[in-house]
Structure formats: C-alpha cells, structure tokens
Amino acid sequence: MIRSTVVRSAVLILVLSLAAAAALHAVAQQPGLRRVSMIVTNGTVVTMDPARRILTPGAVAIDGHTIVAVGSPSEIAAAFAAGDVIDASGSVVLPGLVNTHTHAPMVMYRGLADDLALMDWLQKYIFPAEAKTVSPEMVRVGTRLAALEMIESGTTTFADMYYFEEEVGRATRAAGLRGVLGETIIGFAVADAKTPADSLKRTEAFLQEFAGDELIIPVPAPHSMYTVDGPSLVAARKLADKYGVPMLIHLAETADEVDIAKAKFKLTPAGYLDSIGVLGPTVVAAHCVWLDEADTAILKRNGVKISHNPESNMKLASGTAPVTRYLKDGLTVSLGTDGAASNNDLDMFEAMRQAAMLHKLATKDPQAVPAQTALEMATLGGARALGLEKKIGSLEAGKRADLIVVSMKGARQTPMYNPVSHLVYVAHGDDVQTTVVNGRVLMRDRKVLTLDEASVLADARALSVKVREAVR
Amino acid sequence: MIRSTVVRSAVLILVLSLAAAAALHAVAQQPGLRRVSMIVTNGTVVTMDPARRILTPGAVAIDGHTIVAVGSPSEIAAAFAAGDVIDASGSVVLPGLVNTHTHAPMVMYRGLADDLALMDWLQKYIFPAEAKTVSPEMVRVGTRLAALEMIESGTTTFADMYYFEEEVGRATRAAGLRGVLGETIIGFAVADAKTPADSLKRTEAFLQEFAGDELIIPVPAPHSMYTVDGPSLVAARKLADKYGVPMLIHLAETADEVDIAKAKFKLTPAGYLDSIGVLGPTVVAAHCVWLDEADTAILKRNGVKISHNPESNMKLASGTAPVTRYLKDGLTVSLGTDGAASNNDLDMFEAMRQAAMLHKLATKDPQAVPAQTALEMATLGGARALGLEKKIGSLEAGKRADLIVVSMKGARQTPMYNPVSHLVYVAHGDDVQTTVVNGRVLMRDRKVLTLDEASVLADARALSVKVREAVR
Numbered sequence: 001m002i003r004s005t006v007v008r009s010a011v012l013i014l015v016l017s018l019a020a021a022a023a024l025h026a027v028a029q030q031p032g033l034r035r036v037s038m039i040v041t042n043g044t045v046v047t048m049d050p051a052r053r054i055l056t057p058g059a060v061a062i063d064g065h066t067i068v069a070v071g072s073p074s075e076i077a078a079a080f081a082a083g084d085v086i087d088a089s090g091s092v093v094l095p096g097l098v099n100t101h102t103h104a105p106m107v108m109y110r111g112l113a114d115d116l117a118l119m120d121w122l123q124k125y126i127f128p129a130e131a132k133t134v135s136p137e138m139v140r141v142g143t144r145l146a147a148l149e150m151i152e153s154g155t156t157t158f159a160d161m162y163y164f165e166e167e168v169g170r171a172t173r174a175a176g177l178r179g180v181l182g183e184t185i186i187g188f189a190v191a192d193a194k195t196p197a198d199s200l201k202r203t204e205a206f207l208q209e210f211a212g213d214e215l216i217i218p219v220p221a222p223h224s225m226y227t228v229d230g231p232s233l234v235a236a237r238k239l240a241d242k243y244g245v246p247m248l249i250h251l252a253e254t255a256d257e258v259d260i261a262k263a264k265f266k267l268t269p270a271g272y273l274d275s276i277g278v279l280g281p282t283v284v285a286a287h288c289v290w291l292d293e294a295d296t297a298i299l300k301r302n303g304v305k306i307s308h309n310p311e312s313n314m315k316l317a318s319g320t321a322p323v324t325r326y327l328k329d330g331l332t333v334s335l336g337t338d339g340a341a342s343n344n345d346l347d348m349f350e351a352m353r354q355a356a357m358l359h360k361l362a363t364k365d366p367q368a369v370p371a372q373t374a375l376e377m378a379t380l381g382g383a384r385a386l387g388l389e390k391k392i393g394s395l396e397a398g399k400r401a402d403l404i405v406v407s408m409k410g411a412r413q414t415p416m417y418n419p420v421s422h423l424v425y426v427a428h429g430d431d432v433q434t435t436v437v438n439g440r441v442l443m444r445d446r447k448v449l450t451l452d453e454a455s456v457l458a459d460a461r462a463l464s465v466k467v468r469e470a471v472r
Numbered sequence: 473m474i475r476s477t478v479v480r481s482a483v484l485i486l487v488l489s490l491a492a493a494a495a496l497h498a499v500a501q502q503p504g505l506r507r508v509s510m511i512v513t514n515g516t517v518v519t520m521d522p523a524r525r526i527l528t529p530g531a532v533a534i535d536g537h538t539i540v541a542v543g544s545p546s547e548i549a550a551a552f553a554a555g556d557v558i559d560a561s562g563s564v565v566l567p568g569l570v571n572t573h574t575h576a577p578m579v580m581y582r583g584l585a586d587d588l589a590l591m592d593w594l595q596k597y598i599f600p601a602e603a604k605t606v607s608p609e610m611v612r613v614g615t616r617l618a619a620l621e622m623i624e625s626g627t628t629t630f631a632d633m634y635y636f637e638e639e640v641g642r643a644t645r646a647a648g649l650r651g652v653l654g655e656t657i658i659g660f661a662v663a664d665a666k667t668p669a670d671s672l673k674r675t676e677a678f679l680q681e682f683a684g685d686e687l688i689i690p691v692p693a694p695h696s697m698y699t700v701d702g703p704s705l706v707a708a709r710k711l712a713d714k715y716g717v718p719m720l721i722h723l724a725e726t727a728d729e730v731d732i733a734k735a736k737f738k739l740t741p742a743g744y745l746d747s748i749g750v751l752g753p754t755v756v757a758a759h760c761v762w763l764d765e766a767d768t769a770i771l772k773r774n775g776v777k778i779s780h781n782p783e784s785n786m787k788l789a790s791g792t793a794p795v796t797r798y799l800k801d802g803l804t805v806s807l808g809t810d811g812a813a814s815n816n817d818l819d820m821f822e823a824m825r826q827a828a829m830l831h832k833l834a835t836k837d838p839q840a841v842p843a844q845t846a847l848e849m850a851t852l853g854g855a856r857a858l859g860l861e862k863k864i865g866s867l868e869a870g871k872r873a874d875l876i877v878v879s880m881k882g883a884r885q886t887p888m889y890n891p892v893s894h895l896v897y898v899a900h901g902d903d904v905q906t907t908v909v910n911g912r913v914l915m916r917d918r919k920v921l922t923l924d925e926a927s928v929l930a931d932a933r934a935l936s937v938k939v940r941e942a943v944r
Contacts, residue, residue, distance in 0.1 A: 107886075111893035115828075115842035148883040314829040315897075317838040344897040345884050356587075357786040357826075358833075366789040370587035411621040412817050412901070414579075414929050415936030421583035425787075425816040429884070430902045457886050464887030 033081040036063040037439060041073045043088025043405060044419045048095050048379050048394035052372070054419060060093060062401040065214070065439040070395050084441075086434055090409040092419045094375075095394050096156025096402035096437060097348040098382025100180075100307035101248075101286040101336025103162050104172075105142030107149065108133070108460065108467055109341040118254070118316055125471050126341060132470035134191035138463060139167040145460040146346060147175035148451050153347045153429025154404040156437045159284060159307070159336070159386060161221040161248050163192040166206050169216045176442045176450045178402065180284075180386045181210075182221025182248040185236050187228050196232035200239065207243045215438060217245055217386075222278075224250040225269045226260045230276050237278040246387055247278075251285035254318050258290045270295035279304050284385050286336060287312075288326070289319040296322075296329055305332045305385035308377065310354040312338030320362045323355065323369065334385035335377045347429040352378050356424055371424035405434040505553040508535040509911060513545045515560025515877060516891045520567050520851050520866035524844070526891060532565060534873040537686070537911040542867050556913075558906055562881040564891045566847075567866050568628025568874035568909060569820040570854025572779035573720075573758040573808025575634045576644075577614030579621065580605070580932065580939055581813040590726070590788055597943050598813060604942035606663035610935060611639040617932040618818060619647035620923050625819045625901025626876040628909045631756060631779070631808070631858060633693040633720050635664040638678050641688050648914045648922045650874065652756075652858045653682075654693025654720040657708050659700050668704035672711065679715045687910060689717055689858075694750075696722040697741045698732045702748050709750040718859055719750075723757035726790050730762045742767035751776050756857050758808060759784075760798070761791040768794075768801055777804045777857035780849065782826040784810030792834045795827065795841065806857035807849045819901040824850050828896055843896035877906040 038061075045058030047070055059076035061069040069076060113125035139162065150158060157178040160168055165183035172179040183206045184190070185199040193199040203220045210218035222228045222236040240247040252258060252269045261269045270291055273279050281303030288306045291299065299306070308321050326333050335351045337343050352374040359369040383393025391400045406427055408416050413431070416422050435443040442450050510533075517530030519542055531548035533541040541548060585597035611634065622630060629650040632640055637655035644651040655678045656662070657671040665671040675692045682690035694700045694708040712719040724730060724741045733741045742763055745751050753775030760778045763771065771778070780793050798805050807823045809815050824846040831841040855865025863872045878899055880888050885903070888894050907915040914922050 110887065110889075111897060112889050114890075114893050114897060115839050117838055121838070145883055145886060152883055311829065314833040315838065317832040317836050317840070319836075320833065344893070347884070354829075357783065360789040361786040361792065361830075364789050364791075366589055366593070366787065367587050368789075409929075411617055411624055411925070411929065412819070414617060414932050415582065415939070417582075417584050417936070417940060418586075421586050421816070425583060425586060428900050428902060430900060453883070457881075457883065460886050464889070467887070468889060 034079060036061050036068055036080045036082045038062040038084040038086065038401070038436075038441075039076060039080060039082040040086045040088055040093055040403065040405065040436075041076060043091045043093040044408075045070065045395060046092055046094040046375070046419055046423070047396065048376070049396045058093065060395055060401075060403065062436070062439050065400055067395060067397055067399050067401050069397050086405065086444075088405045090407065091433060092406045092408055092423060093395070093403060094406065094423065095379045095392065096404050096435065097154050097378045098334065098386065098393065099150070099155045099158040099337055099346065099348050099351070100284060100334040100382050100385045101309055101338055102146075102158055102160055102346060103339035103341075104146035104158065104160050104168055105134075105139045105162050106339035106341045107146045107346070108138060108142040108463060109339075110344045112341065112467065112471065114315075114344070121316075129467055129470045130191065133463075133467050134163055136164045136167050139164040140171055141459045141463050143168045143171035144175065144451060144456045146340070147171060147177055148448060148453060148456050149346050150177060151175065151435050151442045151448050151450070152432065152446070153349065154406065154432035154435060155346065155348050156402040156404065156435060157382065157386070157388070157392060159248055161223070163190055165218070166209055169206070169210050169218060173213065173216055174450065176215070176437050176440050178215050178392070178437055180217045180219055180246060180248070182219045185220060185222040185228055185232055187232070196228060200232065200235050203236070204239060207239065207245065211243065219245045219248060221248040224253075224257070225272050226257050233273070233278045234276055237280070237283075240282060246282045246284055248284050248286065251288055252290040252295070253287035255290055268292065268295050270298045274298045274302065281305075282387060286338075287318070287321065289313055289321045291322070296325065296331070300329055300331055305334065307334050307336040307385060308355060309336045309338040309351070310358045311351060312342045314354070314358065316342055320358060323359050324363050327373065332381060332384045333377050334382040348378050349423070349427045349429050352424045371420045374424045375420055401436055401439040403436050404432050406431050407433050506551060508533050508540055508552045508554045510534040510556045510558065510873070510908075510913075511548055511552060511554040512558040512560055512565055512875065512877065512908075513548060515563045515565040516880075517542065517867060518564055518566040518847070518891055518895070519868065520848070521868045530565065532867055532873075532875060534908070534911050537872055539867060539869055539871050539873050541869050558877065558916075560877045562879065563905060564878045564880055564895060565867070565875055566878065566895065567851045567864065568876050568907065569626050569850045570806065570858065570865065571622070571627045571630040571809055571818065571820050571823070572756060572806040572854050572857045573781055573810055574618075574630055574632055574818060575811035575813075576618035576630065576632050576640055577606075577611045577634050578811035578813045579618045579818070580610060580614040580935060581811075582816045584813065584939065584943065586787075586816070593788075601939055601942045602663065605935075605939050606635055608636045608639050611636040612643055613931045613935050615640045615643035616647065616923060616928045618812070619643060619649055620920060620925060620928050621818050622649060623647065623907050623914045623920050623922070624904065624918070625821065626878065626904035626907060627818065627820050628874040628876065628907060629854065629858070629860070629864060631720055633695070635662055637690070638681055641678070641682050641690060645685065645688055646922065648687070648909050648912050650687050650864070650909055652689045652691055652718060652720070654691045656693050656695055657700055657704055658695040659704070668700060672704065672707050675708070676711060679711065679717065683715065691717045691720060693720040696725075696729070697744050698729050705745070705750050706748055709752070709755075712754060718754045718756055720756050720758065723760055724762040724767070725759035727762055740764065740767050742770045746770045746774065753777070754859060758810075759790070759793065761785055761793045763794070768797065768803070772801055772803055777806065779806050779808040779857060780827060781808045781810045781823070782830045783823060784814045786826070786830065788814055792830060795831050796835050799845070804853060804856045805849050806854040820850050821895070821899045821901050824896045843892045846896045847892055873908055873911040875908050876904050879903050879905050
C-alpha cells in the first residue's frame, strides 16, 4: 500500500512537471508577447518612482540586467513572457536596499567586544585583533560572510571601506552584489600598507583592476581628517577624480573629532576638509553626527552626500546626527549600518527603523522621519549618495534590476494596512525571500545561490578561533 | 530506476524509524535513570541563575511543569531519560522572555496609523477604531494573533491591559502562554463598561473566573492617574489586595501627564498616587519616563516595579526614561513592548536591543545598559516585576519550565564569541526555534502547536477590513 502510493505520487509529480513545462513553452511562444528573462508578479510593488506609486498588486518585467516594465500583473502578462516567473503573492516587492557605510570583513569581529568605552574597545580589542588577523584571507572569508548576510537581508548595493579591498571586490563580484568599494588610506602602518603613500599606490592599482566592472566601483577611502594628513587627503580626492569615481570618508563621527580639528587647525572637521579642497558632490561622508549649521552649509555648497548610521552612533554613544535639519536643508541623506563590530549586524531594515525611531525621540516630534522618509534614505537616498540614481534606487523601466521580495505573510506582519509602515516598523532582514541584483537571482525563497552557505560559515567559524586568540 | 530508488528510500526510512524507536525505548527503560518528560540538550544554556552560569554546552531536564535539573549534557544524560529530547545544537537555550507591558488585541491596529502627533493618532485613528471595533470577538481574534506572534518570538509570559480581558484570558490559556492579565478600569465609557464602577464589577468577576489558574493571573488595571478618579484607583488597589494579585497602571508616560497632575493636584503623577495610597510592591508601573528624583524615591519606598518600553517611548516621542538612574537606585526594571499600535510588533528581542542602545545614547556612555543588563530586564527583571521570581525568569531546578531555544546558526549570528551579546545585539524573534511554557512545547522548530496559524491569520485579515472601514 505504502509502496504503490509512493510510486503513484512520483509518477503524478513527473506528469505534472511535464505538463507545466509544456504550458510554459506555450506561453513563451505565444505571438505578440515579448520574451524577457524574468517576471516578478502578484506582490505589492513599492516602486519608489517619481510618483512614489505603490501597485497593489503589481509586476516587474526584467530582461537581462534591466527592468523593462512595471505595471499591474495583467498589463505585464499581456505584454511579456518569461521562463522565470517569481510569484510574490503576500509579499512586498521593492528596490534593493543600499547600505552606504560598512566595513564588510569586520563581521569577523561581530560581538567580540561590546559595551565598552570607545578607546578601550578600539585599543584592547579591535586594533589588536586587526593587527594580528587582517590578511587577504581574513578579508576574503569576512567579505563572503558579510555578502551572505547582506543577500539574506535584502541589501543589493553596499559602500565599503577596508584593507585589501581588492579581495572585497573579488568576493563581492563572485557573490553578485553591487559595491562601491573603498581601499582605506590611513596615516599609520596597517596590514596592507606601511604609509599613506603605499595606500595611495595600492588604491590606484585597485582602481585599475576593477575599472569598468559592471557591479564594482572601486574608490579611494581616506579614513578621516584626524587619521590622514592633508596632502594624502588631497591625493585621494585627485585619484577619485582621475578615475571618475566617488570618495568615501568618515566625518564628524564624535565630539572628540571636532576637538581634534579645532585644536590642530582652528577649524571644524568639515571646515578643514573644505579648506584643503577635498569636498565635492562625489564625496560620501559617513556619520556626520557633529556638524553645526555652518558645517551643514559647507556640505550643501559642495554637494557632499551623507551616510547616516543611527545604530552605530547609538551603540558607541557617539551622539545623534541632526538628520531632520539635513533633510530640511535639502542634503542627500542615505543610511548605513557601519561595520558589524559596532552594530552588530548588517540589517538595513533595522537601520531604517532606528532612523525613524531616533529622530522622533531627538526632536520630540512623532512626525519626524516618517516611514516613507526612512525607506527613501535606504533606497533612492543611497543611490543618490553613491551617484547611482540613474541606475538603481527605484523600480522603473530602464533601471538595473536590483529588487527584493519581502514576505508579509506571518503573524508579525498581520494585518497589513500600509506596506511602507510594515517595511520600516516591523520587517526584518529575515523576511526577505528573494534578492535580485542586476537581473540575477542571488537568493530565491531564502536559498542563496551564489555562495555555498555551509562553507562560508565553516570558514568564518574556523577563522574566529584565531580572532579570539588574538585578543585573549 | 527512479521507481526502485523511491521505493528503496521509503523502505530505508521505515527501517531507520523503527530502529530509532527501539533505541529510544531502550534508553527510556535503562535502569538507574529517572524518567522525565523532556530534555533539552546540546545548546549553550544561559541559565540566569544566581551565579549567571552559562553552560557551553548544557542541558535542561524537565518533568511535567517543572525544571528538575540543569547541567552538562553528559550529567543530564547520566541521570535522566526522556521520551522527548530536544536537540539544541548550534542554539542558545534561555529562560522565556517576559513582556511586562502590552495590549495584546491592539495587534489589530498594527500600522493603522504611524508618524502622527499623539493626539491626532489617538483621536483620528485609535479611539474611532476602538469605539467601532472593540468587541469580545475582536479581543479574541486579536489575542490569538498576538499569542501566535509572542510564541513565535520567544515571549512566554506577558502582562496585558485591555477590555473584555476574560477573552484575553481564555485565548491565552488556550495558546498555552503565561499571562498577568489586566482588565482596564477607566473614567469614561468604553466598549466593555460605561463607568469605572461597571469596570470594577467586571474586574472582580474576571478575577473570580481565573482564580487559581495555573497560567493566568487576573489583575485590575486602572489605566492611569489622569484617566481614572481617585476613589476608583483606590478601589482597584483594594481589589488587587483582596485577591492577592498585582495591579497594572500607566505612570508618567508623557510630560503632559505631569502637567495634568500638577495642575489638578499640585503633585507629580507618582506623588499623587502615593498620596492616595495606591502604590505598593505589587504595583507594576508602565513607562515611567518622567519621574524626578523625588518620584524615584517614592517608587523605591513603595517597592513599585517598573516596566520600561523603549520602542514605544521613541516612536511616540514620549521621551527617555532615566533607566540607568532607576538601576543605580536598585529599582526593579523590566521590559515591555507596549501595544503593536505603537511599536509595531511584540518582539522582546527588539525591546532588549533598544534598551541597550537608547541608554548608551542618552547617557553618552557606551557602557550603559550592557547586554547582560538588557537580558536581565527581559527575564529575571520581568519575573520580579510580576511577583513571579520564584516561578520563572531563570533556568533552575524547581522553577517552572518556561524556556526558549534560539538558533545561532545563520550568517547574521556568525561567529559567536559571546551568546549574551548575540541575544541582545543580533537576535530577532524569528530566530526562536522552540518555545516551552510550563513544560509544554508551544512551538517546535518554528511550528506553533497550540494555535492553527492559518485560521488565526485568516480571522485577523477578515477583521482588519472592518478596522480599516472604521477609520476611513
């Protein structure tokens, strides 16, 4: 009885599969339909297009790397056929999230030391761990782990600053993520360079290696105004201009940084960078916690983009960036997680939620940074910050196909009155079911396709033993 | 070929199952072993016992409602045998989380209206929705949905304040959760009572219905000092004392409440409640955002317990409770999510994380509310707040078996240097695999066993249509 039931089931599955394949073939061949590579349909589509349309339900047609149409499921079905159809019923489809500030390999130091004063944290844990463990291998293993976490939590583009950034680039390309990847330039000896001059040389080689890459934009990342000398800052900016790429830098993260700048240059950090001519519209400044109104005017005049990192700023007690002022002044504000050593994860949904929560508290105004604004920062804001707003950040025909499908089917998301509210106030990275970058499915139904999860995790765990030993 | 492989696999599974059953039977019958109902083994066990032991790995033996032993897997295996063995490899086992302030049925208003000034939010959305939709059915449907979410996110005990609280009690008992459930007493006509006197009568009937229940402690919940008159507040406290149960109340949630108290009574909210004699060690005061040092002394003198709700306080811009001061003064501080209309979920992991983050920022001290303290608030702190510290809050022989198994196997949790750090800074409710309350498995491997998920969600979605119509 069991035997015959099993056999009958197997035969039934086979017959159904053949029927489905035949039906699909018929659709694909139906005259008048344009054949495309993929259709994502039946979900609530939060487009982030200029009208901020939300299609309930909607569909997105993708051909190759590019979105070719966004419309209702019936409109899309009437015009396109695809071999790969992703059913997003019960889910929200939105542009992939853009993390504009992290240090991907630092996932290896996740939770290594928390709840410490900044200097203890750096000097007793992070610096010793980095001195003993940063290597091409650590950067490779760490970036793969970070890429796995980012794909699983709906980040499709990230801006990074670390060492051996060519390893970050190779691992990111292999994982299929989009990256604006910064080789660090810093004023003391580090694992991949003895001097800023060495760093600058490494950076140029890195810029050449990835020039013209479809997914990777290699950029210089001078660490900050307090760790890099003026000439090296200027050289970094010139390098960025020579290759037509952005430049990443930390700016005004702590009150200490402001004190250092004033003591050394009688200027604020922003004032100093402006005085040596390194600011401009291709500069992405991370943190910007301690900018006064004159500093904000400097950023505005230069077109500098801001990466706001609310979780890191809270956990390290750095302060509250005056984001509502930046938004009012018309500055571009994007969101970052910062490295996992100070967050402790790379979940951009949490960054959105914290941005919405923190500024309500800080301004005593429950209307500050509404859900729509937080979502804007994490999508279009991120795209604008990285100079990629013509390519990514919204679901519109002609843009690259970077999108995610977020399930809203569970108890936590029920009922759903407003998809944007749910994306910001209840969604977790874990709710992301499917992640598509440049038209390629990196994760489908929670299964990451471009990385071998078991070996990524095993490599990270093996390396973590060395990290633990380094700080004993 | 396919046919024979399928058959062979089926036969193999059958043979293996029989072998496993036989082995289990042999173990169960092994002489010298005490037969117990359940063993949870091979996980990292965060006990929260007086020594705050963390067993890596550890095991917990449970018999009936009670924990009978906590030790290493080999110690437990040498002394106990159980038919139900839960393998917690790669996971952390810890006491179930205790949510000391929520309004469970308000999950039905989750995300109905956000980013609004408090009065608009209440008057345009929440009050109209409640006036038109609060009913025994709504409370039943809402509580089932909330119970599903709480079981799925590792909450094992919750303190509630709402209307038709007997429906909350019945649904909570059926779901298998532990609850300190408060019938609301309020100074204006509401769905289940026209006057405070009606409410008090309802409350006493409710207290009688659930008297002596193993899981449910029915309590009076006068809403606040600004919505309930003095005599009714006093009557509520007397009712609590008569039945030997706690009393729940909102206290000093907003600066407005302080202004009202001062205008009306020339006292602070805490001063007023003290002056009429309703404070005491069985009182659980939710929020406590605006207590000055004299108020803190009043709470300390009366042994009042605090429920801190960081997410709600941030989202509604109510302010920052001076939690580090309360802890320094030796007050009992527990954690709550508040209702899902102002959070927007019931995830106690987020409450822990937000408590740790918020007070670092507020005190400019990255050492404030370390992970261990946040975890303490959500476990033992919650147990103490509700007068249940002899029954729950830690994993110790003799306590009730309320525990959760939290997976740490994913990319987001890799590597794991410190389980407590991960519980607070990276875990989500979704990482909870298994939830046990009073020795009963409510969820196993993410499958909730005490509620029919599909019908709970379908009922909530159907009801949400009416809610939406009520606020159009």
